[in-house]
Amino acid sequence: PQLSVGPEINATYNAGGGGDDFDVLSMGGFMRGHLTRLIEVDCGIGALLLGGPAGGPPGYYAYLSVRHELSRTLQIIAGVTHDSEFSIGLGVTQNNDIHLTAEAKLTRLWTLTVGPEVNFGTVITGFLPGRYTQYGITADSAFKLNERWTADLNYRFAKRDGDQPGGSYTQNLFTFTLNYGF
Numbered sequence: 001p002q003l004s005v006g007p008e009i010n011a012t013y014n015a016g017g018g019g020d021d022f023d024v025l026s027m028g029g030f031m032r033g034h035l036t037r038l039i040e041v042d043c044g045i046g047a048l049l050l051g052g053p054a055g056g057p058p059g060y061y062a063y064l065s066v067r068h069e070l071s072r073t074l075q076i077i078a079g080v081t082h083d084s085e086f087s088i089g090l091g092v093t094q095n096n097d098i099h100l101t102a103e104a105k106l107t108r109l110w111t112l113t114v115g116p117e118v119n120f121g122t123v124i125t126g127f128l129p130g131r132y133t134q135y136g137i138t139a140d141s142a143f144k145l146n147e148r149w150t151a152d153l154n155y156r157f158a159k160r161d162g163d164q165p166g167g168s169y170t171q172n173l174f175t176f177t178l179n180y181g182f
Contacts, residue, residue, distance in 0.1 A: 003033035008044060014086040022092065023051040024084070026061060040067040048084055050092070059084055059094065077101040077115070084124075092124040101138075113140040123167075130164040152177040 010026045028046015035041055041064070048059040065079035081097045101115030119134040136158035143151045158171040 003031055003035070003041075005029070005031045008046065022086065024086075025049045025051075028061065038069045040069075041065070042067075050084065073105045075103045077103065092126070094122045094124060096120045109144040111142045113142075114138070128162060128164055128167045130162055130167055132160055132162040132167055134158055134160040148181050150179045150181070152179070 006029065008026075008028055008030050010024070012024045014022050014024065026046055026048050028044055030042075030044035032042040033040065043062075043064040045062040046060065048061055050057075050059065061081075061083045063079065063081040063083070065077060067075055067077045069075050078100050079098070081095065083095055083097075085093045085095055097117060097119045099115055099117035101113055103111065103113045105111050114137070116135070116137045119136075120131075121134065122131050123129045136156060138154065138156045140152065140154045145151055152175075154173075154175045154177070156171070156173040156175075158173075160167070160169050160171070162168045
C-alpha cells in the first residue's frame with residue numbers, strides 16, 4: 001500500500017456573460033493511492049467559497065472513487081461526488097453524482113469502458129432553476145493508433161427529470177475524438 005495525503009487548493013474564474021460570472025476558491029485535503037495491490041482509492045473533501053454576481057453561499061465538495069482490479073484486463077470503478085459546477089445556460093449547479101464503471105482492456109491498444117450513473121442535483125442560478133434527477137449510461141471505446149495518435153468513440157444517454165417546466169429532457173450524444181500528443 002502506498003497513499004499520498006495533502007492539501008489541495010484551486011481558484012477559478014467562470015465567465016458566463018454579465019450576471020452569470022462567478023469566482024470559486026476551493027480548499028481541502030485529499031488522499032489517493034493504493035490501499036492494496038488491487039484496490040486504489042482517490043478521495044477528498046473541502047470548502048467552496050463562491051463570489052461574484054452569480055456566486056452563492058459557501059458550500060463544500062467531496063469525492064470518493066474506488067478502483068478494483070479484478071484481473072489484468074478488467075477493472076471496476078465506483079464513485080460518489082458532491083460538487084458545484086458551472087455550465088453555460090444553466091449557471092451554477094450543485095451535483096450529487098453516483099457512478100459505477102467497468103473498464104476492459106480488450107487488447108494492449110484498445111480499451112472499452114461502460115457504466116451507469118445517477119445525479120441528484122439542484123440548479124442554483126441560470127435559466128431553469130430547481131431540482132432534478134438525471135439517469136444515464138456512458139460507453140467509451142478508446143484505441144491507441146500509435147505512440148502519438150489515439151482515437152475515441154463515445155456514446156452517452158441521459159434522461160433528466162426536472163421539477164420545473166422545461167427542466168426535463170432526454171439526450172443521446174455521440175462523440176468521436178482524434179488526439180495527437182506532442
